[in-house]
Amino acid sequence: MRAVLLIGSPRGDRSTSRALGVYTLEGLRSRGWEVEERFTCRDVTTSEGLTDLLAAVERSDLLILSFPTYVDSPPAAVMRIMETMHGRIKRGGALLAIANCGFISSSNNTSSLSICRLFARDIGWEWRGGLSLGGGNVLAGRTLEEAGGVARNVRRALDQAVSALAEGRVVPRGTIDRMARNIVPPFIYNITANRAWDRAARNNKVLDRIRDRPYMEEEQV
Numbered sequence: 001m002r003a004v005l006l007i008g009s010p011r012g013d014r015s016t017s018r019a020l021g022v023y024t025l026e027g028l029r030s031r032g033w034e035v036e037e038r039f040t041c042r043d044v045t046t047s048e049g050l051t052d053l054l055a056a057v058e059r060s061d062l063l064i065l066s067f068p069t070y071v072d073s074p075p076a077a078v079m080r081i082m083e084t085m086h087g088r089i090k091r092g093g094a095l096l097a098i099a100n101c102g103f104i105s106s107s108n109n110t111s112s113l114s115i116c117r118l119f120a121r122d123i124g125w126e127w128r129g130g131l132s133l134g135g136g137n138v139l140a141g142r143t144l145e146e147a148g149g150v151a152r153n154v155r156r157a158l159d160q161a162v163s164a165l166a167e168g169r170v171v172p173r174g175t176i177d178r179m180a181r182n183i184v185p186p187f188i189y190n191i192t193a194n195r196a197w198d199r200a201a202r203n204n205k206v207l208d209r210i211r212d213r214p215y216m217e218e219e220q221v
């Protein structure tokens with residue numbers, strides 16, 4: 001059996017998308033699967049890249065799309081892959097989607113994962129499930145092993161997912177729920193995130209303007 005991982009983040013090999021995808025891929029490899037990894041942002045820039053990518057997808061029994069949520073949606077490169085596959089893919093297959101987002105609540109990935117599920121339905125592929133992680137920045141470019149204790153629950157969820165996928169099963173509901181748990185308590189996340197925004201604003205000398213709302217409509221009087 002063969003799996004191909006498409007990494008949908010422009011951050012490439014420093015991305016949380018890659019960390020999540022590679023951990024899953026290695027789990028399948030350890031169960032005897034052949035595996036392949038590709039960076040969509042690179043592949044979509046040329047017609048040769050797209051053609052190679054489609055060939056890799058056609059060779060696989062399982063396609064894993066791992067991407068960040070950008071404005072409630074998969075990023076443009078992933079949308080491009082889906083549009084291309086929609087018109088050109090000739091055989092059936094199975095899709096697993098792994099979405100990670102910046103806000104702490106994994107529910108911010110809901111619409112991205114629905115887009116993937118409906119895409120699978122429209123091209124007649126089996127939907128193996130959508131795994132959703134909130135607070136993806138907590139991993140900050142580290143592998144799941146390097147991240148240590150903070151990623152323990154994520155590793156467990158992906159181990160369970162791999163067990164199901166290796167046997168050609170859908171990822172169980174309990175695993176999807178496990179992955180969706182808060183990676184850290186929200187109040188800690190918010191304190192850390194607010195400090196990071198303040199630091200960035202200070203470095204850019206706009207700390208006094210951080211609460212500006214230049215696009216807010218004037219109140220009607």
Ligand SMILES: Cc1cc2nc3c(=O)[nH]c(=O)nc-3n(C[C@H](O)[C@H](O)[C@H](O)COP(=O)(O)O)c2cc1C
Pocket residue numbers: 009010011014015016017018067068069070071072073100101102103104108135136137
């Ligand atoms: C252009 C852009 C749009 C984003 N939109 C959202 C969003 O709608 N919801 C959210 O929770 N996070 C959003 N984020 C945050 C990313 O999803 C988050 O940083 C993610 O962990 C990045 O994953 P990666 O390392 O795999 O690229 C956005 C980030 C960027 C750069």
